Amino acid sequence: MDSVPFFPANRAAPAPLYPWPDNQKSALFLAVDVDAESAWTAKDPKNYERLVTMSYGGYEARVGVPKMLQLFRDLELKATFFITGWAVEAHPAMAEAILRDGHEIGHHGFAHLLPDPGDPMILDEMDRGLDALKRRLGVVPVGYRAPLGESCEQLRVLLKERGFVYSSSWRDDVRPYRQILASGASGVIELPASMSFDDWMFGLTHRFSPRPMFPREHVLSIWNDELEETREWGGLITTILHPQVSGRPIRFKILREFLHTALDYRDVWITTGEKIARHFAECEAGDPTMPPV
Protein backbone atom coordinates (compact mmCIF):
# COMPACT_ATOMS: atom_id res chain seq x y z
CA MET A 1 0.00 0.00 0.00
CA ASP A 2 3.03 2.28 0.56
CA SER A 3 3.59 2.29 -3.20
CA VAL A 4 0.17 3.88 -3.83
CA PRO A 5 0.61 7.67 -4.35
CA PHE A 6 -1.42 10.12 -2.23
CA PHE A 7 -3.23 11.50 -5.28
CA PRO A 8 -6.48 10.58 -6.95
CA ALA A 9 -5.78 8.33 -9.94
CA ASN A 10 -7.84 10.67 -12.11
CA ARG A 11 -6.66 14.26 -11.62
CA ALA A 12 -9.06 15.83 -14.11
CA ALA A 13 -11.32 18.58 -12.75
CA PRO A 14 -15.05 17.82 -12.44
CA ALA A 15 -16.90 17.90 -15.74
CA PRO A 16 -17.86 21.41 -16.92
CA LEU A 17 -21.58 22.19 -17.19
CA TYR A 18 -21.70 22.91 -20.91
CA PRO A 19 -25.24 23.10 -22.36
CA TRP A 20 -26.36 20.42 -24.81
CA PRO A 21 -27.11 21.67 -28.34
CA ASP A 22 -30.60 22.67 -29.58
CA ASN A 23 -32.03 23.04 -26.08
CA GLN A 24 -31.68 19.33 -25.41
CA LYS A 25 -31.87 18.52 -21.71
CA SER A 26 -29.48 15.57 -21.70
CA ALA A 27 -27.67 13.20 -24.04
CA LEU A 28 -27.66 9.50 -24.74
CA PHE A 29 -24.52 8.13 -26.34
CA LEU A 30 -25.81 5.11 -28.26
CA ALA A 31 -22.75 2.85 -28.20
CA VAL A 32 -22.46 -0.78 -29.28
CA ASP A 33 -19.41 -3.00 -28.68
CA VAL A 34 -18.91 -5.49 -31.50
CA ASP A 35 -16.58 -8.05 -29.93
CA ALA A 36 -17.97 -11.00 -31.93
CA GLU A 37 -15.94 -14.16 -31.23
CA SER A 38 -12.97 -12.12 -29.94
CA ALA A 39 -14.86 -11.65 -26.65
CA TRP A 40 -14.25 -15.37 -26.14
CA THR A 41 -10.85 -15.93 -27.78
CA ALA A 42 -9.49 -13.08 -25.63
CA LYS A 43 -10.16 -15.25 -22.60
CA ASP A 44 -8.33 -18.20 -24.20
CA PRO A 45 -7.28 -18.53 -27.88
CA LYS A 46 -8.10 -22.24 -27.63
CA ASN A 47 -11.74 -21.20 -27.35
CA TYR A 48 -11.61 -20.90 -31.15
CA GLU A 49 -11.85 -24.69 -31.20
CA ARG A 50 -14.73 -24.71 -28.70
CA LEU A 51 -17.42 -24.25 -31.26
CA VAL A 52 -20.41 -23.68 -29.01
CA THR A 53 -18.45 -20.99 -27.15
CA MET A 54 -17.57 -19.44 -30.53
CA SER A 55 -21.22 -19.52 -31.52
CA TYR A 56 -22.05 -16.96 -28.81
CA GLY A 57 -19.89 -14.42 -30.62
CA GLY A 58 -20.85 -15.73 -34.05
CA TYR A 59 -24.44 -14.68 -33.33
CA GLU A 60 -23.42 -11.07 -33.89
CA ALA A 61 -22.64 -11.33 -37.60
CA ARG A 62 -25.44 -13.81 -38.32
CA VAL A 63 -28.30 -12.13 -36.43
CA GLY A 64 -27.40 -9.54 -33.79
CA VAL A 65 -25.82 -6.81 -35.88
CA PRO A 66 -28.36 -6.99 -38.75
CA LYS A 67 -31.22 -6.77 -36.22
CA MET A 68 -29.69 -3.80 -34.43
CA LEU A 69 -29.01 -2.04 -37.72
CA GLN A 70 -32.65 -2.55 -38.68
CA LEU A 71 -33.81 -1.12 -35.35
CA PHE A 72 -31.63 1.96 -35.68
CA ARG A 73 -32.86 2.46 -39.26
CA ASP A 74 -36.48 2.19 -38.12
CA LEU A 75 -35.92 4.73 -35.33
CA GLU A 76 -33.71 6.94 -37.51
CA LEU A 77 -30.88 6.80 -34.99
CA LYS A 78 -27.13 6.85 -35.53
CA ALA A 79 -24.89 4.91 -33.15
CA THR A 80 -21.21 4.29 -32.53
CA PHE A 81 -20.02 0.73 -33.08
CA PHE A 82 -16.73 -0.01 -31.31
CA ILE A 83 -15.37 -2.95 -33.29
CA THR A 84 -12.35 -5.13 -32.60
CA GLY A 85 -9.86 -5.45 -35.45
CA TRP A 86 -10.35 -9.21 -35.34
CA ALA A 87 -14.12 -8.81 -35.89
CA VAL A 88 -13.46 -6.55 -38.89
CA GLU A 89 -11.01 -9.08 -40.39
CA ALA A 90 -13.25 -12.07 -39.76
CA HIS A 91 -16.57 -10.42 -40.64
CA PRO A 92 -15.85 -7.74 -43.26
CA ALA A 93 -19.40 -7.81 -44.65
CA MET A 94 -20.83 -7.15 -41.18
CA ALA A 95 -18.46 -4.23 -40.64
CA GLU A 96 -19.22 -2.81 -44.09
CA ALA A 97 -22.98 -3.00 -43.39
CA ILE A 98 -22.50 -0.92 -40.24
CA LEU A 99 -20.50 1.65 -42.16
CA ARG A 100 -22.98 1.71 -45.04
CA ASP A 101 -25.76 2.68 -42.62
CA GLY A 102 -23.83 5.79 -41.66
CA HIS A 103 -22.88 4.80 -38.12
CA GLU A 104 -19.63 5.80 -36.47
CA ILE A 105 -16.92 3.13 -36.26
CA GLY A 106 -14.79 3.21 -33.12
CA HIS A 107 -11.66 1.33 -32.01
CA HIS A 108 -12.07 -1.53 -29.55
CA GLY A 109 -8.64 -3.17 -29.61
CA PHE A 110 -7.63 -5.89 -32.04
CA ALA A 111 -8.02 -9.16 -30.16
CA HIS A 112 -10.10 -7.63 -27.32
CA LEU A 113 -7.20 -8.06 -24.89
CA LEU A 114 -7.33 -6.35 -21.51
CA PRO A 115 -5.08 -3.24 -21.59
CA ASP A 116 -3.43 -4.00 -18.27
CA PRO A 117 -0.67 -1.61 -17.06
CA GLY A 118 2.72 -2.60 -18.48
CA ASP A 119 1.33 -5.24 -20.84
CA PRO A 120 3.54 -5.34 -23.97
CA MET A 121 0.42 -6.08 -26.08
CA ILE A 122 -0.99 -2.55 -25.59
CA LEU A 123 0.86 -1.01 -28.54
CA ASP A 124 0.19 -3.98 -30.80
CA GLU A 125 -3.51 -4.02 -29.94
CA MET A 126 -3.75 -0.32 -30.77
CA ASP A 127 -1.89 -0.39 -34.08
CA ARG A 128 -3.28 -3.69 -35.40
CA GLY A 129 -6.78 -2.39 -34.62
CA LEU A 130 -6.08 0.87 -36.46
CA ASP A 131 -4.66 -1.04 -39.42
CA ALA A 132 -7.71 -3.34 -39.72
CA LEU A 133 -10.15 -0.41 -39.65
CA LYS A 134 -8.15 1.53 -42.22
CA ARG A 135 -7.38 -1.34 -44.59
CA ARG A 136 -10.80 -3.02 -44.51
CA LEU A 137 -13.10 -0.01 -44.09
CA GLY A 138 -11.03 3.06 -44.93
CA VAL A 139 -11.83 4.36 -41.44
CA VAL A 140 -9.53 6.35 -39.15
CA PRO A 141 -11.45 6.22 -35.86
CA VAL A 142 -11.71 9.19 -33.51
CA GLY A 143 -13.29 7.21 -30.65
CA TYR A 144 -11.92 4.39 -28.51
CA ARG A 145 -13.41 2.08 -25.93
CA ALA A 146 -11.13 -0.11 -23.82
CA PRO A 147 -11.81 -3.85 -24.12
CA LEU A 148 -12.96 -5.46 -20.87
CA GLY A 149 -13.45 -2.03 -19.31
CA GLU A 150 -9.86 -1.32 -18.29
CA SER A 151 -7.26 1.27 -19.24
CA CYS A 152 -3.96 2.70 -18.02
CA GLU A 153 -1.68 5.70 -18.42
CA GLN A 154 0.34 4.15 -21.27
CA LEU A 155 -2.85 3.61 -23.24
CA ARG A 156 -4.31 7.06 -22.76
CA VAL A 157 -1.01 8.67 -23.78
CA LEU A 158 -1.13 6.44 -26.86
CA LEU A 159 -4.68 7.59 -27.63
CA LYS A 160 -3.47 11.18 -27.69
CA GLU A 161 -0.46 10.31 -29.86
CA ARG A 162 -2.60 8.41 -32.35
CA GLY A 163 -4.93 11.38 -32.75
CA PHE A 164 -8.07 10.07 -31.03
CA VAL A 165 -10.62 12.68 -30.00
CA TYR A 166 -12.37 10.74 -27.26
CA SER A 167 -12.45 7.63 -25.12
CA SER A 168 -15.48 6.06 -23.48
CA SER A 169 -14.17 3.86 -20.72
CA TRP A 170 -14.13 5.65 -17.37
CA ARG A 171 -16.93 5.26 -14.80
CA ASP A 172 -16.39 8.42 -12.76
CA ASP A 173 -18.77 11.08 -14.05
CA VAL A 174 -22.17 11.71 -15.60
CA ARG A 175 -20.96 14.31 -18.09
CA PRO A 176 -18.06 14.49 -20.58
CA TYR A 177 -14.76 15.92 -19.41
CA ARG A 178 -11.20 16.35 -20.66
CA GLN A 179 -8.69 13.79 -19.42
CA ILE A 180 -5.50 15.11 -17.80
CA LEU A 181 -2.47 12.88 -18.29
CA ALA A 182 -0.04 12.12 -15.46
CA SER A 183 2.39 14.57 -17.11
CA GLY A 184 -0.19 17.35 -16.64
CA ALA A 185 -0.84 17.58 -20.40
CA SER A 186 -4.38 17.40 -21.77
CA GLY A 187 -5.58 14.01 -22.86
CA VAL A 188 -8.58 13.00 -24.96
CA ILE A 189 -12.18 13.81 -24.07
CA GLU A 190 -13.79 11.19 -21.85
CA LEU A 191 -17.41 10.17 -22.38
CA PRO A 192 -17.93 8.20 -19.15
CA ALA A 193 -20.01 5.04 -19.07
CA SER A 194 -22.00 3.25 -16.39
CA MET A 195 -22.43 -0.45 -15.68
CA SER A 196 -26.19 0.16 -15.55
CA PHE A 197 -26.17 0.20 -19.34
CA ASP A 198 -23.93 -2.81 -19.96
CA ASP A 199 -26.38 -5.36 -21.33
CA TRP A 200 -23.90 -8.21 -20.68
CA MET A 201 -24.60 -7.84 -16.95
CA PHE A 202 -28.26 -8.62 -17.42
CA GLY A 203 -28.63 -10.77 -20.47
CA LEU A 204 -25.82 -13.21 -21.17
CA THR A 205 -24.68 -16.26 -19.30
CA HIS A 206 -22.04 -18.85 -20.16
CA ARG A 207 -19.86 -21.16 -18.09
CA PHE A 208 -16.89 -18.78 -18.67
CA SER A 209 -19.08 -15.75 -17.86
CA PRO A 210 -21.71 -17.06 -15.44
CA ARG A 211 -24.40 -14.58 -14.45
CA PRO A 212 -28.11 -14.64 -13.66
CA MET A 213 -30.36 -13.41 -16.46
CA PHE A 214 -32.65 -10.46 -15.73
CA PRO A 215 -36.14 -10.08 -17.20
CA ARG A 216 -37.53 -7.08 -19.03
CA GLU A 217 -39.17 -5.61 -15.90
CA HIS A 218 -35.87 -5.49 -14.02
CA VAL A 219 -33.79 -4.12 -16.87
CA LEU A 220 -36.30 -1.48 -17.93
CA SER A 221 -36.70 -0.44 -14.30
CA ILE A 222 -32.93 0.20 -14.11
CA TRP A 223 -32.58 1.78 -17.55
CA ASN A 224 -35.67 3.99 -17.36
CA ASP A 225 -34.86 5.20 -13.84
CA GLU A 226 -31.27 6.01 -14.84
CA LEU A 227 -32.53 7.87 -17.86
CA GLU A 228 -35.18 9.81 -15.92
CA GLU A 229 -32.78 10.99 -13.23
CA THR A 230 -29.79 11.59 -15.55
CA ARG A 231 -32.06 13.73 -17.71
CA GLU A 232 -33.03 15.75 -14.63
CA TRP A 233 -29.32 16.27 -13.94
CA GLY A 234 -28.69 17.30 -17.54
CA GLY A 235 -26.21 14.46 -17.81
CA LEU A 236 -24.97 11.90 -20.29
CA ILE A 237 -26.05 8.28 -20.54
CA THR A 238 -23.63 5.97 -22.32
CA THR A 239 -24.68 2.50 -23.38
CA ILE A 240 -22.48 -0.59 -23.57
CA LEU A 241 -24.57 -2.83 -25.81
CA HIS A 242 -23.38 -6.09 -27.37
CA PRO A 243 -25.15 -7.57 -30.41
CA GLN A 244 -24.61 -11.06 -28.94
CA VAL A 245 -26.79 -9.86 -26.05
CA SER A 246 -29.15 -7.10 -27.23
CA GLY A 247 -29.52 -8.78 -30.62
CA ARG A 248 -31.33 -11.71 -28.95
CA PRO A 249 -35.13 -11.55 -29.17
CA ILE A 250 -35.95 -10.85 -25.53
CA ARG A 251 -33.10 -8.37 -25.10
CA PHE A 252 -33.92 -6.71 -28.40
CA LYS A 253 -37.47 -6.04 -27.23
CA ILE A 254 -36.09 -4.42 -24.06
CA LEU A 255 -33.72 -2.20 -26.05
CA ARG A 256 -36.47 -1.16 -28.47
CA GLU A 257 -38.80 -0.21 -25.62
CA PHE A 258 -36.05 1.72 -23.86
CA LEU A 259 -35.16 3.69 -26.99
CA HIS A 260 -38.83 4.55 -27.53
CA THR A 261 -38.98 5.87 -23.97
CA ALA A 262 -35.87 7.99 -24.58
CA LEU A 263 -37.27 9.30 -27.88
CA ASP A 264 -40.60 10.15 -26.25
CA TYR A 265 -38.89 12.70 -23.99
CA ARG A 266 -38.08 14.67 -27.16
CA ASP A 267 -35.25 16.47 -25.37
CA VAL A 268 -32.73 13.65 -25.01
CA TRP A 269 -30.02 13.98 -27.65
CA ILE A 270 -29.48 10.39 -28.87
CA THR A 271 -26.34 10.36 -30.95
CA THR A 272 -22.82 9.11 -31.59
CA GLY A 273 -19.75 9.59 -29.43
CA GLU A 274 -18.10 11.68 -32.11
CA LYS A 275 -21.00 14.17 -32.16
CA ILE A 276 -20.94 14.48 -28.36
CA ALA A 277 -17.16 14.84 -28.23
CA ARG A 278 -17.10 17.44 -31.04
CA HIS A 279 -19.79 19.43 -29.22
CA PHE A 280 -17.71 19.30 -26.02
CA ALA A 281 -14.63 20.49 -27.91
CA GLU A 282 -16.58 23.42 -29.38
CA CYS A 283 -17.82 24.47 -25.94
CA GLU A 284 -14.34 24.05 -24.48
CA ALA A 285 -12.81 26.21 -27.21
CA GLY A 286 -15.13 29.03 -26.16
CA ASP A 287 -14.48 28.58 -22.44
CA PRO A 288 -11.73 30.89 -21.14
CA THR A 289 -11.37 28.86 -17.91
CA MET A 290 -10.25 25.73 -19.78
CA PRO A 291 -6.54 25.16 -20.46
CA PRO A 292 -5.49 25.00 -24.12
CA VAL A 293 -5.49 21.45 -25.53
Ligand SMILES: [Zn+2]
Ligand atom coordinates in the same frame (compact mmCIF):
# COMPACT_ATOMS: atom_id res chain seq x y z
ZN1 LIG B 1 -15.86 -5.48 -25.78
